[in-house]
Amino acid sequence: MSETATQTRSHNNYTEPAAANDIQQLSMQQALNRALDEVLAQNPKTVIFGEDCGRLGGVFRITDGLQAKHGEDRVFDTPLAESGILGMSVGLAMAGFHPIPEVQFDGFAYPAINQIVCQIARMNYRSRGTLPMPITLRVPSFGGIRAPEHHGESLEALFAHVPGLKVVSPSTPHDAYHLLKYAATRQDPVIFMEPKSRYWQKGPVDFTAAAPGAAAHDDEPTNHGSLTGARVAREGRHLTMVAWGAMVARCLQVAELAAEDGIDVEVLDLRWLKPIDAEALARSVGKTRRAVVVHEAPLTSGLGAEVAQLITQSCFATLKAPVERVTGFDVPYPSGDLEDEYIPNIDRILFGIQRVLEYRRG
């Protein structure tokens, strides 16, 4: 299941922008790179920066080729200090720029938390709307690549709890492309959590403006298939699995296995982790009447609790069993050898489904 960054990392995979009405097979890395390229071309106020973003193109090559193409003013390396990177973003935003900083790995967002929570998330509020913070913070996130300590963290529960932030995580190259372009044109701060274990898998990206799931600037979060809400990744009747990031692909796998036993699972890709598309949850579980939420982060006080509670709140009368959570454990993210024991694996998710299906009251 897990791959090292080394094995899957390729070079020179920067692709040229495509014409409209175009579907291409791209990896998420390529889709993100393309989105950034287009955003830089469209808005001269966008600037990309972080550790190794420039010449190297980022340790994951998401910014590959962008400095060469757009210049050192638009795409640049900073000294090695995350609070510096995010604090600087605040000032650039105050000066009218749209910063797209990168934190090199999830775990290195912690040194910048003070600037994220107390400054980025609050400056619009503090200044009564006069100093908007259109900052798109890219964070390669989650585990699954047998990386060193602090390189496999899931910070969504923390970010989602912070008033003033919006949080999104794509699970496919198509969504990665469209959601990043969408996020990078917002007037509010968006934390963009990239599932790093999915950077190198290819999938179709539909560049057509009216492509399903790509209706840009649609602000109706409840409009199924729009950019701002959740996405039904697989329709099903018996049970809803809710996931985001790399867990979506895993849940789809599990759904296929469950189908062999005649269990028809719906998979909801939450996408937006703040605000959460509560109507999509209600709609799906209103139909299936059973739910399992899956995430990599530790159980306690994870975002799964919020999702479960939103479901319980809206579907209490019809729910057949309490919502199950299949998650990482309340332990620090372990070293590569134990990673498959920690991240919800197929068996643990299947057990979760079984518990929900077999639940009997009393």
Add this chain to the structure above:
Amino acid sequence: MSETATQTRSHNNYTEPAAANDIQQLSMQQALNRALDEVLAQNPKTVIFGEDCGRLGGVFRITDGLQAKHGEDRVFDTPLAESGILGMSVGLAMAGFHPIPEVQFDGFAYPAINQIVCQIARMNYRSRGTLPMPITLRVPSFGGIRAPEHHGESLEALFAHVPGLKVVSPSTPHDAYHLLKYAATRQDPVIFMEPKSRYWQKGPVDFTAAAPGAAAHDDEPTNHGSLTGARVAREGRHLTMVAWGAMVARCLQVAELAAEDGIDVEVLDLRWLKPIDAEALARSVGKTRRAVVVHEAPLTSGLGAEVAQLITQSCFATLKAPVERVTGFDVPYPSGDLEDEYIPNIDRILFGIQRVLEYRRG
């Protein structure tokens, strides 16, 4: 409801240690001060430090008189840098000390989050148990005193999500005294969240070893009334309110008002926010079959979601209504003038109770 720190802050309220078999009326500030004094006397390896902890005795006077009594090696001021304070704690713990650092206000824990999450919480794990982190981090917490920005924050959901931390918050002088002494003798890091708006209210502190609710070193978290579990602050039959910190007193007030309408509310003071006493939740709501959880922190991804989900998980079959959450809103903590609109007030809690009582399926 709210009071300024100024109005309520008194000087020279350091009290002498009492004899055993003794009950005294103390404020929480006095109770905490007494606990620290005794801990310093009992364990020569304890050291207290932070901003203004020494000569001044802390901006809330919790460490009042301790430097004069125990010396500048044991109680000292640091430069103004929270990451420095917490990072230094790690090294002191590695050298065999029991550090009791203070962060001056909740919002100033953010600059130290990297050291808390990535170092304090993980060093025992990383070192395979050879480098324990017996650190008791005191954080004056929550709102209600009309203070400047960042002086009224509730970080419990963040802390509770971090593997390797334990989190506790007292709501009475009695618990403050006993829980702080308990925390400061643990071998694991404990975040001790002090409800600053309650520092100056007096209440009985029972110093007797066998006092109810004060059975020291009782490691059974499910043992009702022990130090490690939740505490039933008021017994009731119709509905359970779950709260912690300053919200416990408010819920008790609400319970009295509800009693006037014949509604018999049980109030559960959660106390430990990690690990949560899930059995106490199950026991109480198993009896009342209805629950409201109240906290000051913003709703989304707050600890209320975890509490609600734990209740739903254990009491699904008998629960009469979905668990209600009455919380702060998903907005930055506002300035004093709007604080009473933000913190769950009596009316909003009563509305929450009403929603639960009036809930009808379908």
Add this chain to the structure above:
Amino acid sequence: MTTEPVLAAVDDDTAPLTHHQLRELYTLMAAVRHLDTAAVAWQRQGIIPGYAPELGQEAAQVGSGYAVDRAKDFVFPTYREMGVARAMGLDMVGYMSTHKATWHGGMYNPLESRFAPIQAVVAGSVLHAVGWAHGQSLSSRSTDERGVAITYFGDGASSQGDVHEAMNFAAVMKAPVVFFIQNNGWAISVPTERQVAGGSVAARASGYGIPSLQVDGNDVVAVYEATRSALAHCRAGHGPVVIEAMTYRRGPHSTADDPGRYRTLEEERLDAGEDPLERFKQRLLADGVADEAFFAEARRMAEEEEETVRAGIADLGPRPGAEMFSMVFQEPTPALQSQATAWREESEHV
């Protein structure tokens, strides 16, 4: 080790201050002194819940604020820069509203006044200044056009990691930013010698290759001139400057503080030195720049201003609760809107 970095000699405006300007400086200092003293009284009278006085720092604040070009530059204050705000002509009711607990950050318009929202996080906005300054480098290549950021912070704040990151970023990027430290001897109860290793914040600048100026922060003209040359250095594209204005916090840290616990009155008297306002007055008298009538008039105007600000503050009602929700985002979310709706319904139905 390295040769000491020095300020570039940029002579775009090195003319001595005119008599008019000197009198203006005094008038500003008098207004600030009066308003500051009044605010402490307001707190005692229950008009405002708290205040952080800048007593003794008038020269440092007015002198530096007076040098700012309000068409180009941008100021990043802490919670104690009332004198800078006043020197820059801010709406003082809007400024003071933060101490009335009306709105964190204040009710003035930061964009129009070129004065960022009041910052309660120690060292919180030092990096913002660097980012804003780098933005100027990216936008305007011409020397006269370039705005300069000036970030204020204290001796205590200098201990924060963010200050180091900011100085290093600024020096690597040659960002036009002035780090203006008011070393007022104290961070609440902690004196400079237990806070600032090496004894001087300015001394750290050379480690980054940044030129620095340590000035008598109680001499308003010296502060003005240092700030003016620092701004010119930055504007000309030579990168950042550190100024350390040596001054003294004569009052308590805030109205909730009790300095008697950590310093004696005798120590205060000895360490505070000469009162910057009185000292400037004597100088103006000696130089024949102003006479007693002028000082009496300055005092009258200060009193009048205080009355106006007090009345304005007293008139300030609480902000509508709906602003808690509407000010969070530029593009509101439905989830938050429904919280606002629920809040309104529950407030109205009580």
Add this chain to the structure above:
Amino acid sequence: MTTEPVLAAVDDDTAPLTHHQLRELYTLMAAVRHLDTAAVAWQRQGIIPGYAPELGQEAAQVGSGYAVDRAKDFVFPTYREMGVARAMGLDMVGYMSTHKATWHGGMYNPLESRFAPIQAVVAGSVLHAVGWAHGQSLSSRSTDERGVAITYFGDGASSQGDVHEAMNFAAVMKAPVVFFIQNNGWAISVPTERQVAGGSVAARASGYGIPSLQVDGNDVVAVYEATRSALAHCRAGHGPVVIEAMTYRRGPHSTADDPGRYRTLEEERLDAGEDPLERFKQRLLADGVADEAFFAEARRMAEEEEETVRAGIADLGPRPGAEMFSMVFQEPTPALQSQATAWREESEHV
């Protein structure tokens, strides 16, 4: 501005290194070079998933590690201090296990080996060293007793706020800690000139009143001697010291890195300077301290050691999953124990 702080002359052991010691240093460097090169090969062969080579930094690491008093001192490494670990006699299978992805932090005992767990957060443990060092001041007042902390970090790490906080704390508290910077020219793809404003980390020390030594980090004897005098200065109670060892990261940042994207082979050749191992060999030959037979033997031993470590690494199975739970706390919680139970049941019932 201030007079440059200098190292105290503490002559507790300034004798020149004996021939035996010089040969021992070479043997260590040869072992480190060989093991390091082998680890890169192991990664290619799929034996370990990744590795951060220290090629070119052998002199800086062995020279400093050799000076440590393993009875008193404590070392705080990053992820690239294999040479220090080896010089201090660590169990190298335990050390390497972190690169096998067996356990973050490594499988050696940090308390017994006086070598803190491997640290993946850049600058993450610099403050730990200060805290540990202050603990020594609190515990032992006598000069010979006092342990010294030595914290390793890079030019890149020097940009982090924590390093500033650490230096300031250490200087204010006079903590016995050596800040040992290996300036190897690069932080992944970012060269020192874009990272370290002012060009030198050591130059920053004087701003805190801390004495500093900038040494040729490719000269093992120079590094040893600098470290020895720094440790003596600290032990004698004179407070912290900064050492900046100028060296070069000859390899990629890690086995996942491709330096060809940011530096040419020609640049590498020019900037790397002389190979520290070869240079030391020539010196020992010239001074008649060692002959070719000695070097052949050193190489043979290094090869043998590599074989042993490789075998040990290959033998390392994954840790039992139950350790995920049992290592979190000293005093386990029932909540976590029930997660462990559920995990066991689900793993067993598959």
